Structures are given as structure tokens and as C-alpha cells.
Amino acid sequence: MxxxxxxxxxxxxxxxxxxxxxxxxxxxxxxxxxxxxxxxxxxxxxxxxGKVIEQLMADLPPDRMELGKPPFYCNGVNLFGPFFVKRGRAQIKHWGVIFTCLNMRAIHLEEASNLKSDSFISVFRRFLARCGQVKTVRCDCGTNIVESRKVLDSSYEFLVENKVPNELPRCWVEFIFNPPGASHFAGAWEQLIGTVRRVPDIVIGTQQLDY
Ligand SMILES: [Zn+2]
Known part of the structure; x- marks a missing residue:
């Protein structure tokens, strides 16, 4: 007492x-x-x-553990930015796109000139041309990526229906979308976006760059 x-x-x-x-x-x-x-x-x-009880972590998704596969076999992708770019006297926005290999955490950077699906498809084609065979791509539910997946799926089906295939099944890429609002699912590549951004933020600062 x-x-x-x-x-x-x-x-x-x-x-x-x-x-x-x-x-x-x-x-x-x-x-x-x-x-x-x-x-x-x-x-x-x-x-x-009082000490807060720590959250139990779930098992890692299987594509974080695809050992012995080539780089960029399983990927995470996300857009970051915008970066302001000078065109004539106007100022336009460009976005960076980061692809992360989920096994070895290698990154591949691309540039998207807008947030539309055709821009993302171009980015994705450039990525595939450089980094080769890809099995899965994990991403958030960004409308441009969701839309791109639909376009890619329908073109794939069209090609299969018209018997172009043989080589095609190897080109099949599975998109896995994180639940909406669950940005913690994307920790593996959000972290790398932070690392990537740190350099231009310091070097460029408030300067205006052209394309
Ligand atoms: Zn007390």
C-alpha cells in the first residue's frame, strides 16, 4: 500500500x-x-x-525460395516517382519502374512515360528482352498493371487459338497481385525503391532534367 x-x-x-x-x-x-x-x-x-507483442511472420511465399533458377525468374514489380522532366517549356511526369528478382534481389530499372497500360506493356517487353525467361511477377493492384495483364492474357489466348504456339507456353508469365491496401506484402521491393531513390534525390535535388 x-x-x-x-x-x-x-x-x-x-x-x-x-x-x-x-x-x-x-x-x-x-x-x-x-x-x-x-x-x-x-x-x-x-x-x-508495456511491451507490444510482436507480430508472427507468415512463411515466405514460395517464389522467394526458388533456388537454382536464373535471375529474374520470380519478380516483384512496382512503379515509383513521379520524376519531373522538362519538355520544351512544359514540365511532364515520368515514372521509374523497378523489377526485383525475389531470390537474389537483383534489380532492373525501366522508365515509364505515363501510367497507362500501353506504357507498362512496353516497359515489360523491354524487361523480358533483357532479362529472359520469367515465371511469376508479383505486384500491387495498380490499374495500369491490372489492365496490362488483361491485354497480355487476351493476346496470348488469341495466339494459342490461332495455333501460333509451340514456343509460346514458355512465354507465359503469371501475374500475382497483392491484396489491395496490403503494401506490407511488397516489402521486398519497396525497400529497394527507397535505396534506388536515395541517389537521384541527393544528386539531382531540385534540378530540372530533360528526358
Ligand atoms: Zn503505475
Missing amino acids: VIHYYHEHSNHIGVMHVLSLMRDKFWAIKGNAAVRRVLSRCIRCRRAH
């Missing part, structure tokens, strides 16, 4: 302070431990300073 009294009347202050206030009048045997024990049970202190 004495410890409680001093603790509450000093507005829930810490162990050593309570001990020193108390020692003006009382000498508690094994005081330190006693104060600690009482304070550890104080509900208001536990609410204010």
Missing part, C-alpha cells in the same frame, strides 16, 4: 524515483524488488509502457 501510494501520487513514476520518495519515511527490506513487483502489476503503467 505504501508503494502504491507513492507511485500513484507521483503520477506513475518509475522504480528508482518511487524508491527514493519512499525512503524519506520508510526503509523497505528488499525495497528495489518490492517496488519493481508492485509497479509491474500497475495497470496504467502497463498500458502506457
Whole structure:
């Protein structure tokens, strides 16, 4: 009761302070431990300073663990920006596109001139031309990527229906979309965007660059 009294009347202050206030009048045997024990049970202190339980992490998705595959076999993709670019006297926006290999975390950077699906498809074609066989691409539900997937799917089906194939099944790329609003699903490449952005942010600063 004495410890409680001093603790509450000093507005829930810490162990050593309570001990020193108390020692003006009382000498508690094994005081330190006693104060600690009482304070550890104080509900208001536990609410204010208690340790939060850590979130359990789910298993990594299987494509983070595709060992022995070529680089960029399983990817994450995201857009970042915009970067302001000078065209004549106008100022237009350009976006960066980052592809990340989910195994070895290599990155491939591209540039998108707008947020439309045709621009993304061009980016994706340039990426495939350089980095070869791709199995999966993970991304968020950006409208340009969702739209691009539809276009790619329908053109793929068209080619299969018209018997162009043989080589085609190897070109099939599976898009896996993260749930909307779950940006923590994309931690692997959001982190790398931060790293990529750091350099131009410092080097370019507020300068205006042309294309
Ligand atoms: Zn307290």
C-alpha cells in the first residue's frame, strides 16, 4: 500500500524515483524488488509502457525460395516517382519502374512515360528482352498493371487459338497481385525503391532534367 501510494501520487513514476520518495519515511527490506513487483502489476503503467507483442511472420511465399533458377525468374514489380522532366517549356511526369528478382534481389530499372497500360506493356517487353525467361511477377493492384495483364492474357489466348504456339507456353508469365491496401506484402521491393531513390534525390535535388 505504501508503494502504491507513492507511485500513484507521483503520477506513475518509475522504480528508482518511487524508491527514493519512499525512503524519506520508510526503509523497505528488499525495497528495489518490492517496488519493481508492485509497479509491474500497475495497470496504467502497463498500458502506457508495456511491451507490444510482436507480430508472427507468415512463411515466405514460395517464389522467394526458388533456388537454382536464373535471375529474374520470380519478380516483384512496382512503379515509383513521379520524376519531373522538362519538355520544351512544359514540365511532364515520368515514372521509374523497378523489377526485383525475389531470390537474389537483383534489380532492373525501366522508365515509364505515363501510367497507362500501353506504357507498362512496353516497359515489360523491354524487361523480358533483357532479362529472359520469367515465371511469376508479383505486384500491387495498380490499374495500369491490372489492365496490362488483361491485354497480355487476351493476346496470348488469341495466339494459342490461332495455333501460333509451340514456343509460346514458355512465354507465359503469371501475374500475382497483392491484396489491395496490403503494401506490407511488397516489402521486398519497396525497400529497394527507397535505396534506388536515395541517389537521384541527393544528386539531382531540385534540378530540372530533360528526358
Ligand atoms: Zn503505475
